[in-house]
Amino acid sequence: MERKVHVQTTINGEPAEFLCEPRQSLLECLRDILNLTGTKEGCNDGNCGACTVTMDGRIVTSCLVLGVEAEGAEITTIEGIARGNELHPLQKAFLEEAALQCGICTPGFIVAAKALLDQEPHPTEERIRWWLANNLCRCTGYDKIVKAVQKAAQEVTL
């Protein structure tokens, strides 16, 4: 009995609903159904973190969440990070520190780093590196990314 499921959820603070197959991941639902293509698909098995979104305040790899599991949840994607037309300090810092090259990993890094700064405004470099261990970048190396997060941490608290 192949029936799509009606999912009601909250995405970036707005009520959202969609029809999906139970086998579709949250990542597929975001990108292919809701056209929120800022969230990227990398490995599709939970290793790379490119598809990171927050779900009820916790970062998750959306490739390892079913769309149907979003029922009643609060999801934040990269599209929900900027404050209106104003970039979030993390987004600015990533640009200023050149913390990206190809950019595929960047939405995941920013969503993950924001979740850290929201709960710990002054993380140590070691803490940042451990927190972001589930996010892989194959272009820049991690120094610029970590520096950008550190820079944003200063800005956020100004």
Add this chain to the structure above:
Amino acid sequence: MKWFDYQAPRNIGEAVEAMTLHPTARPLAGGTDLLVQMRAGRRTPDLIVDIKKIPELNQLHFEPGLGLTLGAAVPCYRIYNDSAVSRAYPSLAEVANIIGGTQIQGRASIGGNLCNAAPSADSIPLLIALGATARITGPSGERTIDVAAFCTAPGVNVLQPGEILVSIQIPPTAGGARYLRFIPRNEMDIAVAGAGVSVTLSNGNIQSAKIALASVAPTPITVDASSLSGAPVNDDTLKKAGELAAAAAKPITDMRGTADYRRHLCAVLTRRALASAIAAAKESK
């Protein structure tokens, strides 16, 4: 991924009923192993039973004197963020913090790590060393078995059709415990070998020690450490514990390491884990 249906029951009875009606059904907790396996075609359930909305499976409750009730669906982050649990079982909090990265720990559960029954499961050697039991419920009622007997082959466990893991029970600890693994990276990797050790002390000697190993047999295995009881706390005893572990290991050679290397790692990791557990036991007195 092949088509499947999805249910999210609110109580154990409904979950068992769904699991019983669909013999190929799989319970879904964090999904960090299951969805990867399904995508690869290694598991093809016709029904996914999301167990995260069942209260008993979300229980995380520590009672001094009684121990810890760890619901099968409790994600790792809840363990290390719970100060009472982290104080009572620092080794468990540490294990919850080394399984995957932050994103995985937001979803993955220790119960799922147990049910997935990987030979390399990081939490299982520690659970065995801590004397944990698994509370199972199914169509013919409830039963409890030792975690040490839960895994039967790679990816296979004792659960019968219709049965689900409800919780893991960990008795109160009087001593210290530690799990150590070797991975080539600093995080986000599968253990080449792992050793979980618990120890209680009496008059400066070892009263009892438990050792279990990961990644060196088709399932996590228990090492017979009874010969360590009564042994003095010294380097010879640590060395002997390492030798017991290396002798009990039945590793294979694969891309992660050779059998000889793994046997060597068992000795080193067990020795270090025991030393660390002894230090923790002394501190807790």
